[in-house]
Amino acid sequence: DEQAPIFVQFLDCVWQLHRQFPTYFEFTGLALLAIGxxxxxxxxxxxxxxxxxxxxxxxxxxxxxxxxxxxxxxxxVQFRNPFYRPYVQESHDGDTGALVPWPVATVLRRVVLWDEMYLALPSCGNITKPKDMAAGSFHQAKTAAEDLEMAMAAAQHQLSSFC
Incomplete structure:
Protein backbone atom coordinates (compact mmCIF):
# COMPACT_ATOMS: atom_id res chain seq x y z
CA ASP A 1 0.00 0.00 0.00
CA GLU A 2 1.70 3.18 -1.22
CA GLN A 3 0.21 6.23 0.45
CA ALA A 4 2.05 9.48 0.99
CA PRO A 5 0.63 12.35 3.04
CA ILE A 6 1.85 14.96 0.54
CA PHE A 7 -1.60 15.60 -0.95
CA VAL A 8 -3.20 16.03 2.48
CA GLN A 9 -0.35 18.35 3.48
CA PHE A 10 -1.03 20.42 0.36
CA LEU A 11 -4.74 20.60 1.23
CA ASP A 12 -3.79 21.63 4.78
CA CYS A 13 -1.66 24.49 3.43
CA VAL A 14 -4.53 25.65 1.22
CA TRP A 15 -6.94 25.38 4.18
CA GLN A 16 -4.61 27.47 6.38
CA LEU A 17 -4.51 30.20 3.72
CA HIS A 18 -8.28 29.91 3.18
CA ARG A 19 -8.84 30.35 6.91
CA GLN A 20 -6.63 33.45 7.08
CA PHE A 21 -7.81 35.02 3.81
CA PRO A 22 -11.47 33.95 3.47
CA THR A 23 -12.35 36.34 0.65
CA TYR A 24 -9.63 35.12 -1.72
CA PHE A 25 -11.05 31.65 -2.47
CA GLU A 26 -14.15 30.65 -4.45
CA PHE A 27 -14.53 27.40 -2.51
CA THR A 28 -15.24 26.67 1.15
CA GLY A 29 -13.25 24.71 3.69
CA LEU A 30 -15.89 22.00 3.25
CA ALA A 31 -14.70 21.53 -0.34
CA LEU A 32 -11.15 20.96 0.87
CA LEU A 33 -12.42 18.58 3.55
CA ALA A 34 -14.43 16.61 0.97
CA ILE A 35 -11.42 16.33 -1.34
CA GLY A 36 -9.16 15.25 1.53
CA VAL A 77 -23.79 25.52 -3.99
CA GLN A 78 -22.60 23.63 -0.93
CA PHE A 79 -18.94 24.17 -1.84
CA ARG A 80 -19.16 27.81 -3.03
CA ASN A 81 -17.75 30.49 -0.71
CA PRO A 82 -20.31 33.30 -0.20
CA PHE A 83 -17.49 35.55 1.05
CA TYR A 84 -15.41 35.25 -2.13
CA ARG A 85 -14.42 38.62 -3.58
CA PRO A 86 -13.37 38.37 -7.25
CA TYR A 87 -10.17 40.11 -8.26
CA VAL A 88 -10.76 43.21 -10.39
CA GLN A 89 -7.54 44.43 -12.02
CA GLU A 90 -8.79 48.00 -12.51
CA SER A 91 -9.13 48.53 -8.77
CA HIS A 92 -5.55 47.42 -8.03
CA ASP A 93 -2.77 49.71 -9.24
CA GLY A 94 -0.33 47.30 -10.88
CA ASP A 95 -1.13 44.55 -8.40
CA THR A 96 -1.06 41.07 -9.98
CA GLY A 97 -3.81 39.70 -7.76
CA ALA A 98 -1.58 36.99 -6.33
CA LEU A 99 -2.08 36.19 -2.68
CA VAL A 100 1.17 37.06 -0.94
CA PRO A 101 0.88 36.18 2.76
CA TRP A 102 3.34 38.60 4.26
CA PRO A 103 5.04 38.79 6.70
CA VAL A 104 5.60 35.05 6.94
CA ALA A 105 6.06 35.13 10.72
CA THR A 106 2.56 36.56 11.14
CA VAL A 107 1.05 33.93 8.86
CA LEU A 108 2.86 31.10 10.67
CA ARG A 109 1.62 32.35 14.06
CA ARG A 110 -1.92 31.93 12.79
CA VAL A 111 -1.51 28.29 11.73
CA VAL A 112 -3.87 26.01 13.67
CA LEU A 113 -4.73 22.32 13.66
CA TRP A 114 -7.31 21.45 11.01
CA ASP A 115 -9.67 19.79 13.49
CA GLU A 116 -12.24 18.65 10.94
CA MET A 117 -9.62 16.83 8.89
CA TYR A 118 -7.33 15.31 11.49
CA LEU A 119 -9.68 14.82 14.45
CA ALA A 120 -13.03 14.55 12.64
CA LEU A 121 -14.34 17.31 14.92
CA PRO A 122 -15.91 20.67 14.13
CA SER A 123 -13.26 23.37 14.25
CA CYS A 124 -13.06 25.55 17.36
CA GLY A 125 -10.45 27.88 15.88
CA ASN A 126 -7.19 28.87 17.46
CA ILE A 127 -7.67 28.53 21.20
CA THR A 128 -4.37 30.26 21.94
CA LYS A 129 -4.28 33.77 20.56
CA PRO A 130 -1.06 34.86 18.87
CA LYS A 131 1.14 37.31 20.74
CA ASP A 132 0.81 40.98 19.85
CA MET A 133 2.03 41.73 16.37
CA ALA A 134 5.01 43.97 15.78
CA ALA A 135 4.24 47.65 15.23
CA GLY A 136 5.06 47.39 11.51
CA SER A 137 2.50 44.66 10.88
CA PHE A 138 -0.64 46.69 11.57
CA HIS A 139 -1.15 47.28 7.86
CA GLN A 140 -1.61 43.53 7.33
CA ALA A 141 -4.21 43.36 10.07
CA LYS A 142 -6.00 46.36 8.58
CA THR A 143 -6.12 44.62 5.22
CA ALA A 144 -7.58 41.50 6.82
CA ALA A 145 -10.19 43.64 8.58
CA GLU A 146 -11.06 45.32 5.29
CA ASP A 147 -11.40 41.89 3.67
CA LEU A 148 -13.77 40.75 6.40
CA GLU A 149 -15.82 43.95 6.11
CA MET A 150 -16.16 43.41 2.38
CA ALA A 151 -17.03 39.75 2.99
CA MET A 152 -19.74 40.81 5.43
CA ALA A 153 -21.12 43.30 2.91
CA ALA A 154 -21.13 40.59 0.22
CA ALA A 155 -22.95 38.19 2.56
CA GLN A 156 -25.52 40.85 3.46
CA HIS A 157 -26.04 41.59 -0.23
CA GLN A 158 -26.48 37.89 -0.95
CA LEU A 159 -28.97 37.54 1.91
CA SER A 160 -30.95 40.55 0.72
CA SER A 161 -31.36 38.91 -2.69
CA PHE A 162 -33.24 36.01 -1.04
CA CYS A 163 -35.85 38.32 0.50
Whole structure:
Protein backbone atom coordinates (compact mmCIF):
# COMPACT_ATOMS: atom_id res chain seq x y z
CA ASP A 1 0.00 0.00 0.00
CA GLU A 2 1.70 3.18 -1.22
CA GLN A 3 0.21 6.23 0.45
CA ALA A 4 2.05 9.48 0.99
CA PRO A 5 0.63 12.35 3.04
CA ILE A 6 1.85 14.96 0.54
CA PHE A 7 -1.60 15.60 -0.95
CA VAL A 8 -3.20 16.03 2.48
CA GLN A 9 -0.35 18.35 3.48
CA PHE A 10 -1.03 20.42 0.36
CA LEU A 11 -4.74 20.60 1.23
CA ASP A 12 -3.79 21.63 4.78
CA CYS A 13 -1.66 24.49 3.43
CA VAL A 14 -4.53 25.65 1.22
CA TRP A 15 -6.94 25.38 4.18
CA GLN A 16 -4.61 27.47 6.38
CA LEU A 17 -4.51 30.20 3.72
CA HIS A 18 -8.28 29.91 3.18
CA ARG A 19 -8.84 30.35 6.91
CA GLN A 20 -6.63 33.45 7.08
CA PHE A 21 -7.81 35.02 3.81
CA PRO A 22 -11.47 33.95 3.47
CA THR A 23 -12.35 36.34 0.65
CA TYR A 24 -9.63 35.12 -1.72
CA PHE A 25 -11.05 31.65 -2.47
CA GLU A 26 -14.15 30.65 -4.45
CA PHE A 27 -14.53 27.40 -2.51
CA THR A 28 -15.24 26.67 1.15
CA GLY A 29 -13.25 24.71 3.69
CA LEU A 30 -15.89 22.00 3.25
CA ALA A 31 -14.70 21.53 -0.34
CA LEU A 32 -11.15 20.96 0.87
CA LEU A 33 -12.42 18.58 3.55
CA ALA A 34 -14.43 16.61 0.97
CA ILE A 35 -11.42 16.33 -1.34
CA GLY A 36 -9.16 15.25 1.53
CA UNK A 37 -11.63 12.69 2.85
CA UNK A 38 -12.48 11.19 -0.53
CA UNK A 39 -8.85 10.99 -1.64
CA UNK A 40 -8.71 7.81 0.45
CA UNK A 41 -12.38 6.85 0.90
CA UNK A 42 -12.69 4.70 -2.22
CA UNK A 43 -16.15 6.11 -2.96
CA UNK A 44 -14.89 7.93 -6.04
CA UNK A 45 -12.39 6.71 -8.63
CA UNK A 46 -10.76 10.12 -8.94
CA UNK A 47 -7.77 9.27 -6.74
CA UNK A 48 -7.50 5.51 -7.33
CA UNK A 49 -4.08 4.43 -8.62
CA UNK A 50 -0.95 6.51 -8.99
CA UNK A 51 -1.74 8.38 -12.23
CA UNK A 52 -4.32 8.85 -14.99
CA UNK A 53 -2.85 5.91 -16.92
CA UNK A 54 -3.51 3.58 -13.96
CA UNK A 55 -7.06 4.84 -13.63
CA UNK A 56 -7.91 4.63 -17.34
CA UNK A 57 -5.92 1.66 -18.67
CA UNK A 58 -5.04 -0.69 -15.81
CA UNK A 59 -7.90 -0.21 -13.35
CA UNK A 60 -10.60 1.09 -15.73
CA UNK A 61 -12.27 3.07 -12.96
CA UNK A 62 -13.81 5.69 -15.27
CA UNK A 63 -16.84 3.57 -16.14
CA UNK A 64 -17.15 1.81 -12.79
CA UNK A 65 -16.83 4.62 -10.25
CA UNK A 66 -18.18 8.16 -10.10
CA UNK A 67 -15.91 11.19 -10.30
CA UNK A 68 -15.42 13.37 -7.23
CA UNK A 69 -15.25 16.42 -9.49
CA UNK A 70 -18.66 15.62 -11.02
CA UNK A 71 -20.12 15.17 -7.54
CA UNK A 72 -18.67 18.50 -6.41
CA UNK A 73 -19.91 20.32 -9.52
CA UNK A 74 -23.39 18.82 -9.04
CA UNK A 75 -23.34 20.14 -5.45
CA UNK A 76 -21.51 23.39 -6.20
CA VAL A 77 -23.79 25.52 -3.99
CA GLN A 78 -22.60 23.63 -0.93
CA PHE A 79 -18.94 24.17 -1.84
CA ARG A 80 -19.16 27.81 -3.03
CA ASN A 81 -17.75 30.49 -0.71
CA PRO A 82 -20.31 33.30 -0.20
CA PHE A 83 -17.49 35.55 1.05
CA TYR A 84 -15.41 35.25 -2.13
CA ARG A 85 -14.42 38.62 -3.58
CA PRO A 86 -13.37 38.37 -7.25
CA TYR A 87 -10.17 40.11 -8.26
CA VAL A 88 -10.76 43.21 -10.39
CA GLN A 89 -7.54 44.43 -12.02
CA GLU A 90 -8.79 48.00 -12.51
CA SER A 91 -9.13 48.53 -8.77
CA HIS A 92 -5.55 47.42 -8.03
CA ASP A 93 -2.77 49.71 -9.24
CA GLY A 94 -0.33 47.30 -10.88
CA ASP A 95 -1.13 44.55 -8.40
CA THR A 96 -1.06 41.07 -9.98
CA GLY A 97 -3.81 39.70 -7.76
CA ALA A 98 -1.58 36.99 -6.33
CA LEU A 99 -2.08 36.19 -2.68
CA VAL A 100 1.17 37.06 -0.94
CA PRO A 101 0.88 36.18 2.76
CA TRP A 102 3.34 38.60 4.26
CA PRO A 103 5.04 38.79 6.70
CA VAL A 104 5.60 35.05 6.94
CA ALA A 105 6.06 35.13 10.72
CA THR A 106 2.56 36.56 11.14
CA VAL A 107 1.05 33.93 8.86
CA LEU A 108 2.86 31.10 10.67
CA ARG A 109 1.62 32.35 14.06
CA ARG A 110 -1.92 31.93 12.79
CA VAL A 111 -1.51 28.29 11.73
CA VAL A 112 -3.87 26.01 13.67
CA LEU A 113 -4.73 22.32 13.66
CA TRP A 114 -7.31 21.45 11.01
CA ASP A 115 -9.67 19.79 13.49
CA GLU A 116 -12.24 18.65 10.94
CA MET A 117 -9.62 16.83 8.89
CA TYR A 118 -7.33 15.31 11.49
CA LEU A 119 -9.68 14.82 14.45
CA ALA A 120 -13.03 14.55 12.64
CA LEU A 121 -14.34 17.31 14.92
CA PRO A 122 -15.91 20.67 14.13
CA SER A 123 -13.26 23.37 14.25
CA CYS A 124 -13.06 25.55 17.36
CA GLY A 125 -10.45 27.88 15.88
CA ASN A 126 -7.19 28.87 17.46
CA ILE A 127 -7.67 28.53 21.20
CA THR A 128 -4.37 30.26 21.94
CA LYS A 129 -4.28 33.77 20.56
CA PRO A 130 -1.06 34.86 18.87
CA LYS A 131 1.14 37.31 20.74
CA ASP A 132 0.81 40.98 19.85
CA MET A 133 2.03 41.73 16.37
CA ALA A 134 5.01 43.97 15.78
CA ALA A 135 4.24 47.65 15.23
CA GLY A 136 5.06 47.39 11.51
CA SER A 137 2.50 44.66 10.88
CA PHE A 138 -0.64 46.69 11.57
CA HIS A 139 -1.15 47.28 7.86
CA GLN A 140 -1.61 43.53 7.33
CA ALA A 141 -4.21 43.36 10.07
CA LYS A 142 -6.00 46.36 8.58
CA THR A 143 -6.12 44.62 5.22
CA ALA A 144 -7.58 41.50 6.82
CA ALA A 145 -10.19 43.64 8.58
CA GLU A 146 -11.06 45.32 5.29
CA ASP A 147 -11.40 41.89 3.67
CA LEU A 148 -13.77 40.75 6.40
CA GLU A 149 -15.82 43.95 6.11
CA MET A 150 -16.16 43.41 2.38
CA ALA A 151 -17.03 39.75 2.99
CA MET A 152 -19.74 40.81 5.43
CA ALA A 153 -21.12 43.30 2.91
CA ALA A 154 -21.13 40.59 0.22
CA ALA A 155 -22.95 38.19 2.56
CA GLN A 156 -25.52 40.85 3.46
CA HIS A 157 -26.04 41.59 -0.23
CA GLN A 158 -26.48 37.89 -0.95
CA LEU A 159 -28.97 37.54 1.91
CA SER A 160 -30.95 40.55 0.72
CA SER A 161 -31.36 38.91 -2.69
CA PHE A 162 -33.24 36.01 -1.04
CA CYS A 163 -35.85 38.32 0.50
Missing amino acids: FHATSGRFGTFVGNCDRDRVVALQVAGRTPSLWTFMLDNA
